[in-house]
Each structure stands twice: as C-alpha cells, then as structure tokens.
Amino acid sequence: MQDPTAMSTSEAALWSAARQADERAFAGVFDLHRDRVFRHAMRLADTRADAEDVVAMAFTDLWRRRDDVRVVDGSVLPWLLVTTTNHARNAGRGRRRYRTMLLGLPHTDEDDAAVVAVGRIEARERREALRAAIAKLTPTDASLLLLTVVEGMSAVDAAAAVGVTHDAARTRLTRARRKLRVLLEAAGVRMDTEAGQ
Known part of the structure; x- marks a missing residue:
C-alpha cells in the first residue's frame, strides 16, 4: 500500500505542474482521483451516464479553474468532490424539470417511453x-x-x-x-x- 505522505507529495508535484498547463501532470491528477470522484458521482446521479457527465464536468472545471482551486492537505480531491456535488445537483434539477414536463404531456399506454419513464420514477x-x-x-x-x-x-x-x-x-x-x-x-x-x- 502506498504511503499517504508520498502520495500527497506526488500529487503536490503533479498539481504544481498541472497549474502551469502541463497536460501530462493533469492526467496524473486525473488518474489519482477519477475512481473516487466517479463513485461519489454515482451516489448522486440517476444513471452511470449521468455520473460520467458529472465527473467530466468536474475535471473540466478543475482544469479551467486550476489557479483558483482550494487545495486541502496537499490534495485537490476535496475541491473535486464539492464540485461534483454541485454539478450533480444542477443536473438533478434539470432532470426533474424534464420529468415534470414529460408527466404533463398527454400520453396513452402505447407511449412506451413515457410508461418506462414513469416506472423508473416510481422505482426510485x-x-x-x-x-x-x-x-x-x-x-x-x-x-x-x-x-x-x-x-x-x-x-x-x-x-x-x-x-x-x-x-x-x-x-x-x-x-x-x-x-x-x-x-x-x-x-x-x-x-x-x-x-x-
């Protein structure tokens, strides 16, 4: 098992380089945290595809806002988790508006997509x-x-x-x-x- 201090030092070096627009270093930071961020997104998202979208948005924000990211104990993971939560909440609000709109449309039992959507809503x-x-x-x-x-x-x-x-x-x-x-x-x-x- 990797020493947490060594990992923190390794991440600190990667993040320092990534802040200077080093794409390989940023890829290293991504590799360090993608699984944890994805698991967090899966807890908040309806589907795997939604979670993947949320993770992509969080890492895109990490790259774009790399000069403003709050580092905690030498790690960007807490910032990523907060950002993932915020993106998941925003996506959830959009899905709820879409579901409300779908449920408000007139439909018959022949509208398989609407029946499936309502069934999924009730199941969750x-x-x-x-x-x-x-x-x-x-x-x-x-x-x-x-x-x-x-x-x-x-x-x-x-x-x-x-x-x-x-x-x-x-x-x-x-x-x-x-x-x-x-x-x-x-x-x-x-x-x-x-x-x-």
Missing part, C-alpha cells in the same frame, strides 16, 4: 426523496454533509474544502442532519440512524 422514489431533501439544503450544508457522511472526511477537512471554520462546519452539520431527517420523514422515508449521527 426513496432515492429521489433523499436527493430532493439534500437539494433543499444550502450548497455548503449539502457539501459538508456529503463529504463527512458519504465520503468519510473529517469535519476539519470538509470545513477546509468548503471554506468555513471547523466550528461553523460542526454547527452547520448538526443543523443539516436535523433538517434532512425532518424532510425525509415528511416524504415518508425513514432515515437510518447511522446516516443521521
């Missing part, structure tokens, strides 16, 4: 309720919650990734968990106690 009710509840959180609160609960980051690292103090992050996380529990219960979804801790 619980997952959608969770996504909808997370979407009602502020972007900062949603990012803190996803980074700590889903990605397993410490509150200190998550706070640094989103640009708030550790104390503010702890307060925001408590409030976000409480709000998420209320929203899910209102939608008829029981939140696991582990996710709520």
